[in-house]
Amino acid sequence: MKKAIALCVLAIAILASVPAQAPVVPGLGSKKITINLWTHEDPNRSVIEKKYIAEFMAANPNITVNYNTYPSNRIFEALTTAFAGKQGPEIFNVSIGNAVSFIDNGRVAPVDYKALGLKGPADLEAMYLPGMLKAVERDGDFYGLPLEITNMCLYVNRKMLKEAGIDPDKDYPKTWEDLISLSEKIVKREGQIITRRGFDFRYDAYTNLFIPMVEQLGGEYVSKDGKKAIIGDEAWLKALQWMKELGPAGKNLGSPTYTAARTAFDKNDNTVAMSFSGLYQEARMKASNPDFYNSKDWMVVPFPQWKDSKKKVTANYSAHYYMVNAQSDKLAQQASWVLVGWMLSHGEEYLDKVAIIQPTKKLIESPIYKSMPYSDVFAKDFENANIVYVGKASARLSTLLSETIQNVMVGGVDPKVALEKLRKSAQEALDSAD
Amino acid sequence: MMGDRRNPLEEKRNRWGWFFVAPGIVFFSAFSLYPILYAIWTSFHNKKLLSLKPPKFIGLQNWISVLSSQDFWNSVRASAVFCIGVFIPVFLGSLLFALLISSRKKGKRFYQMALYSPAILSSVVTASVWLLIFDPRGLANQFLNTLLGTPGVDHKWLADPVMVQLSTILVYVWKQVGYYTILFGTGIGKIPSSVVEASMIDGANSWQRLTRITLPLLRPTMALVSVMIFISSLKTFSTQYLFNQHGAPLAPINVLTLNIYRTALSDQNLGKASVMSLFLFFILLVLSWLQVKAGGQGEELE
Incomplete structure (x- = not known):
């Protein structure tokens, strides 16, 4: 009724x-x-x-x-x-x-x-x-x-967490450190090849998801006055190191060369347990896998923070x-x-x-x-989200950020080296913007 | 005085000559010459793709900026590695296939068609198919692990900086080898049968016929094919573009064409993109000149 x-x-x-x-x-x-x-x-x-x-x-x-x-x-x-x-x-x-x-x-x-x-x-x-x-x-x-x-939160496959001995209601990932440790419990591999991912990043949305990781630690993408790029090296290096740990050059828990996690998540075929997406993903899930959508096997939890976050920042929203x-x-x-x-x-x-x-x-x-x-x-x-960086060099900066993270994550480049290169190129992009 | 007088018939024929080449000249001027001249002009201006303001003359700034950029020289390196990496397997592979096919009495057309078929696929389709093959759970890992007896090893076809370069080379070789096989096949077909028959009468065996007759007479075709491989591999783009879009690191495969595309469209900086285009144009010009020379040499030999 x-x-x-x-x-x-x-x-x-x-x-x-x-x-x-x-x-x-x-x-x-x-x-x-x-x-x-x-x-x-x-x-x-x-x-x-x-x-x-x-x-x-x-x-x-x-x-x-x-x-x-x-x-x-x-x-x-x-x-x-x-x-x-x-x-x-x-x-x-x-x-x-x-x-x-x-x-x-x-x-x-x-x-x-x-x-x-x-x-x-x-x-x-x-x-x-x-x-x-x-x-x-x-x-x-x-x-x-x-x-x-669109702001993004974490979609969680409750069933897969339970099967790995994790209580999804109490022990769902709240921090970035949790995401790595839970992924290690869920991941399955045949040798080095991942057959089941605990969590994988959303690799087309670094400005939405990676920049807040840096900001939570007190770093900045571009200064408030829009003149200086890459502020707070410690924050940047910690976030880049986390990406490296996630990827094949680290703990081998995920990689941009696998099928997009959100697409695999909707299939509920035991290949990805956690993935980032917006509310719109619900409609896609409903259309592609209505049984899963109507089940109680999935849930959405807030954007993770660091254990030692300096401030609460959630995923940047895009528009x-x-x-x-x-x-x-x-x-x-x-x-x-x-x-x-x-x-x-x-x-x-x-x-x-x-x-x-x-x-x-x-x-x-x-x-x-x-x-x-x-x-x-x-x-x-x-309520705690900011809009993605919107400035004259935003398209160029977004490209540089993708390059940096992918070089660190899959190319095995040292985060310090990658950060220096990013700083130089990003500053050039800002300086040369009209 | 008689020598200065022009032949009216020749003059008339020349006029018709101009008439017939006019469409070609118009086409070349509109789609080749004008863009080249425009690129030269743009390389000295601060021209942004979406800007409606008139571009400012900035002298050599774009040239200095590009030629002192690490990113640009990395692209030159990536293009050079790709060209050399492609050249050896394509040249040797297509020559070998052409020799094998020409030695067969039946089924020549079938083998040529089978080898040529990847060349008619669009580059985007090719790259998409190979993306599936290079997926960590794809055929490439399975095949290599079976061959090497190393189950479960991820060879990181799209992730490792060296492997991703090898992957782009593999895709290109697979796609292009059939085309050059046909060119070599045509070259072999042009070798006069009388020369081959004479050598057989003189008692030359198959190896001697190959090394003393076929290969020396194929030299002009080899020169032509070599230059063509270099020119076409310098223009490679879609495989690198699609691999990068699917998570492969950019730096190892950021070939000149990809860098030009990204500088023009993503950074919207037409001035710098023009500098890189002109650099590539100059290399292609030298290679084309070599190609013409190689073609001329072939005609002389014939």
Whole structure:
């Protein structure tokens, strides 16, 4: 009975929040417009976005929308190439670290508040949680609307922990030291080859996960004034040494050359017990392995800290914003903002079907958010989270960080040597940024 | 005076000549000459990929910065190691396969096709297949461990700095050996049968025919193939790119083309990327000149 009532409440909440019909773009007349929309791959999201686009095109027969997806590690390169050749799409999204260069080089149009039915920037800001639009604010205007804000926590396979003699409720990993020691208990190898990993890192998200490890120990990626890179050698060396211990050059517990841990985790095939991911992973798990999703064999726990952490820092959150190409035709820009507004007005459905969070006040207070498994864990961690580094050299710094960690972890490079090289290259990148 | 007078027929023929080469000249100017000149111009400017501002002239700053960069010289080293590492197995392998195939009476086409088939796969598909093979639990470890009797050893095909270079070389050799086998096969086919028959009448055995007739007459093809292997291996990119995307350390396999790509797209610094491109262009130019010379030598011998 309780379940039925909860489902009814959810259904009513979704229906009440969804506008009945897609908006009509004003002043279009008989003009024909083509809008190209480029976004990163997410099969669950593509389904609902294509539906919103079809509704939008039905309401605006003169507008054609081409929806294209790219792998998340390629979209930045695809966009950069397209924009350099003056062929950028009308609407695009890219992670905030990479979006900065588009905004700062005048490639992004400011939000068209009127097209969204708002009076101005203050109205828009009031819709979101505090600070959520700061990364796209320039001189009082906003240059993007948040599609998703992601912070990461630790997914734990309870069954695998129990089988290794670990009580998942009491002895789940709380520190980085725990992660290594528990992994050592769970890992299985055939000789040197790992056949079961206790924990493996998320190697495409160093700025989200590794930088907080350094910050917990008092180190910094870039100084507050944005002028100095790599601060606090002791913190950096300890975090790099931890990565080395995890990898094949250390205790051989994981490596970036194995299948991505989050993908293997969802399969529940006894190959990975713990992995980092965002709330969205729940939707992927639900789609790829509903039995596991509906079981009680998994849980989500907070981001680990060091035993001797100097301050509590949780995983940095990354953000994706839908943006509009400033070089496209003015009418196309207006139509694009109307479309973006229409798509993002379905925040509850994005959460329900894709498990991605648009940081609106309305969504965070909604029953659907509160009913998501472990959303409270993500929300609590979010209170201590910072946004990933967003600066003029953020894309370059992110590349340098990946190189450094991979050289230490799999290349066997001494952390001290790697840190010196990183410091030099990162400082050069900051100094040469416009 | 008679000598200065031009032949109208020749003049007419020359005009047609220009007409026929015009599309080629336009194509070359638009897609080769213009980018080369633009790269030279860009190498002296502070040009950022996404910037809408006009680039500033900065003299030799990009050149000094690139040529004094450790990262750049590491890329030169990575490219050189790759070229040399690829050259020996591709050259010897394709020559050996061509000799074996040409010695067969039946099934020549089949063997050529079988060897050539990897060359028609896209580099991305090739690298993706080999990523699975080089996975720690993949075929490469299983095969080598069975061969060496070392069960459970992880040879770190994608992790160890030396092994990852070997892995990229292996992929390239597998993909390219068939192509050069066909080139050598064509060279062997061009050797006049009368010369071979004469040597047989004179009592030369197979080894003598190979070392005294086939290999000396194949010398122009060998020169051509050598230069072609160097040129194409210098342009390698996708295997290194995909391996790095899947966790392989960058430094050992950061070949020049990959460094250019990353400098232009990730760092958005077109000026520095242009300097590296011009450096690569110069090496390719020298190799192409050698290739033309080798081709000319072949024609003279024929």
